[in-house]
Amino acid sequence: MSSNVETKKLTGDERLQAVQLLKSAAYVDRSHIWIGIALLAIAALLEAAGPLLGKAFIDNYLLPKHADWAMIGLLLCANLLTGCLATWMRYKQLLRLAGVAMRSVRRLREQVYAHVLRLPMRFFDKAITGQLVSRVTNDTEAVKNLYVQVLFVMLDSSIVVLGALTAMAWLDWRLMLIVATLIPGMIVIVTLYQRWSAPAVAKTRQLRSDINAQLAESIAGMSVLQASLADARFASRFDATNREHYQARIAELRANAWLLRPALDLMNSVLLVVVIYSFSQRTFSGIEVGILYAFVSYIARVVDPLIQITMQFGQIQQAVVSAARVNTLLKEETELYPDSAQKLTSGKVEFHDISFGYDPAHPVLHNINLKIQAGHFYGVVGHTGSGKSTLLSLLLRFYTAQSGRIELDGLPLAAVSEEEFRLKVGLVPQEPFLLAASVRDNIAMGRDLTDWQIQTAAKSAHAHGFIEQLAQGYDTELGEGGAKLSTGQKQLLAIARALAGEPVLLLLDEATSHIDSETEQVVQTALTELRGKVTIIAIAHRLSTIRDADQIIVLNHGKLVERGSHTELMEIVGGIYAKLYLLQALEE
Ligand SMILES: Nc1ncnc2c1ncn2[C@@H]1O[C@H](COP(=O)(O)OP(=O)(O)OP(=O)(O)O)[C@@H](O)[C@H]1O
Numbered sequence: 339m340s341s342n343v344e345t346k347k348l349t350g351d352e353r354l355q356a357v358q359l360l361k362s363a364a365y366v367d368r369s370h371i372w373i374g375i376a377l378l379a380i381a382a383l384l385e386a387a388g389p390l391l392g393k394a395f396i397d398n399y400l401l402p403k404h405a406d407w408a409m410i411g412l413l414l415c416a417n418l419l420t421g422c423l424a425t426w427m428r429y430k431q432l433l434r435l436a437g438v439a440m441r442s443v444r445r446l447r448e449q450v451y452a453h454v455l456r457l458p459m460r461f462f463d464k465a466i467t468g469q470l471v472s473r474v475t476n477d478t479e480a481v482k483n484l485y486v487q488v489l490f491v492m493l494d495s496s497i498v499v500l501g502a503l504t505a506m507a508w509l510d511w512r513l514m515l516i517v518a519t520l521i522p523g524m525i526v527i528v529t530l531y532q533r534w535s536a537p538a539v540a541k542t543r544q545l546r547s548d549i550n551a552q553l554a555e556s557i558a559g560m561s562v563l564q565a566s567l568a569d570a571r572f573a574s575r576f577d578a579t580n581r582e583h584y585q586a587r588i589a590e591l592r593a594n595a596w597l598l599r600p601a602l603d604l605m606n607s608v609l610l611v612v613v614i615y616s617f618s619q620r621t622f623s624g625i626e627v628g629i630l631y632a633f634v635s636y637i638a639r640v641v642d643p644l645i646q647i648t649m650q651f652g653q654i655q656q657a658v659v660s661a662a663r664v665n666t667l668l669k670e671e672t673e674l675y676p677d678s679a680q681k682l683t684s685g686k687v688e689f690h691d692i693s694f695g696y697d698p699a700h701p702v703l704h705n706i707n708l709k710i711q712a713g714h715f716y717g718v719v720g721h722t723g724s725g726k727s728t729l730l731s732l733l734l735r736f737y738t739a740q741s742g743r744i745e746l747d748g749l750p751l752a753a754v755s756e757e758e759f760r761l762k763v764g765l766v767p768q769e770p771f772l773l774a775a776s777v778r779d780n781i782a783m784g785r786d787l788t789d790w791q792i793q794t795a796a797k798s799a800h801a802h803g804f805i806e807q808l809a810q811g812y813d814t815e816l817g818e819g820g821a822k823l824s825t826g827q828k829q830l831l832a833i834a835r836a837l838a839g840e841p842v843l844l845l846l847d848e849a850t851s852h853i854d855s856e857t858e859q860v861v862q863t864a865l866t867e868l869r870g871k872v873t874i875i876a877i878a879h880r881l882s883t884i885r886d887a888d889q890i891i892v893l894n895h896g897k898l899v900e901r902g903s904h905t906e907l908m909e910i911v912g913g914i915y916a917k918l919y920l921l922q923a924l925e926e
Pocket residue numbers: 463696697702720721722723724725726727728729
């Protein structure tokens with residue numbers, strides 16, 4: 339995830355693809371863009387007419403003392419009208435172009451988020467949460483800046499400059515050429531400024547990303563952080579990063595204050611001196627004064643837009659880098675499953691010679707062969723790190739085995755459509771993930787379930803009783819992470835959620851490790867009642883949970899070493915299960 343785009347220079351290809359992404363995000367709004375540009379052009383041209391009207395007033399009426407009030411009134415009205423019209427058109431185009439920018443960023447954000455939701459679990463093994471959040475928020479925001487800057491500031495400024503230069507050329511092309519020297523002069527100054535400030539700008543961005551990452555990390559691990567009295571250490575680490583960020587920002591502003599503004603102001607003043615001096619060299623006639631007025635007005639008008647144009651190059655660069663990062667994320671491959679109509683009905687599972695390693699060079703599962711009968715209850719046990727969760731992850735299609743095959747209902751796992759698979763394979767993880775939503779929403783999880791289905795699932799999970807006791811029953815809002823429930827209740831709710839999809843296969847990954855013995859009894863009863871209806875595979879550290887399973891599978895260092903019922907396994911002299919069981923019995 340921490341792609342090389344983060345730090346290295348972009349290649350031509352990456353740049354091209356990033357620009358393509360930017361174009362495609364705004365493509366549907368292209369008609370708005372053209373209308374916005376047309377409005378902008380008209381507004382800029384109307385504004386460029388102002389000094390010309392001023393010049394006509396000075397040269398034709400003020401200096402010759404020609405009091406033609408009708409014409410003077412007409413000129414004033416024209417000035418007022420062009421000003422008002424230009425303002426109105428700017429307002430209309432701002433609405434259009436800002437709308438395009440906002441919608442483009444919204445589309446891009448939705449596209450990125452939808453993509454992230456479909457990425458395989460192996461992606462999240464490497465992903466850094468803070469960076470990922472930054473990709474979806476900051477980087478797409480930088481892309482929005484591009485639309486606002488390029489479409490709005492650059493176009494606006496270019497049209498203003500072009501209009502002013504054309505009017506100046508019409509008045510006096512030689513003087514216009516003098517003014518036009520502003521353009522290369524400014525490009526030099528701004529390029530120097532950007533070179534000087536680039537390291538500080540890059541550092542600021544990096545540090546902002548670090549701040550995000552630190553925040554995300556501390557919030558995710560808040561309980562551990564507070565319990566281990568690490569808050570002071572984390573706060574001082576955060577302070578250090580924040581201070582560095584502040585210093586980098588100050589360095590950036592210093593470059594602006596010391597180099598950019600003074601150099602540009604100096605150029606502006608020198609240019610005015612040159613223009614006024616060249617006027618003084620000519621015959622001082624009434625007509626020249628009007629032109630001088632128009633020129634001074636135009637110079638004042640083009641300086642700012644020119645600064646804006648040159649300053650935008652850096653912004654564009656940043657937006658392209660951001661778009662390239664977003665693009666790298668969008669290019670992360672998602673798993674594609676067929677749109678097959680095959681239905682899962684029985685929940686029979688077969689592992690055929692499965693070997694797998696997160697790093698293929700270091701397998702964690704070796705030649706697993708296992709047939710799991712439909713409707714039966716299987717327990718999986720083994721020492722820590724023996725590969726139990728990995729076995730479930732393969733079955734859940736989170737990862738794909740390097741060799742061997744897994745079949746569900748006699749079909750290769752990859753042949754089942756995503757919708758059917760997620761509907762018919764339920765998972766109860768060790769940490770129940772609850773949304774800050776109502777009990778009902780937490781069970782339905784966006785699926786189109788009826789109240790009856792939700793309640794039936796809750797009853798099967800033995801959760802209905804405590805839900806009814808809650809203040810608003812199924813409508814009770816649970817707060818973030820299900821803060822209002824006990825750990826056991828959360829787990830029962832997670833089981834209800836898994837059952838609500840009416841799965842044929844239910845997987846429990848240490849669902850009873852954190853709950854009290856009483857709730858464990860409830861879970862055990864629920865599992866027993868599901869026998870014959872749903873195939874259950876439960877990993878359990880607490881062996882009492884799976885004691886009554888039809889079959890218990892024992893893994894050791896990634897190999898399937900024992901299998902059988904509790905009684906059968908207890909009879910194996912020196913067997914791993916028997917040892918684990920006796921050890922737990924002693925502890926209790
Ligand atoms: N996402 C991962 N990336 C790389 N290695 C992993 C990943 N998840 C697990 N492993 C490694 O794979 C091996 C098997 O881990 P697994 O989680 O399957 O064991 P487990 O039997 O479920 O352990 P536990 O009982 O502690 O949960 C371990 O060596 C572990 O370090």
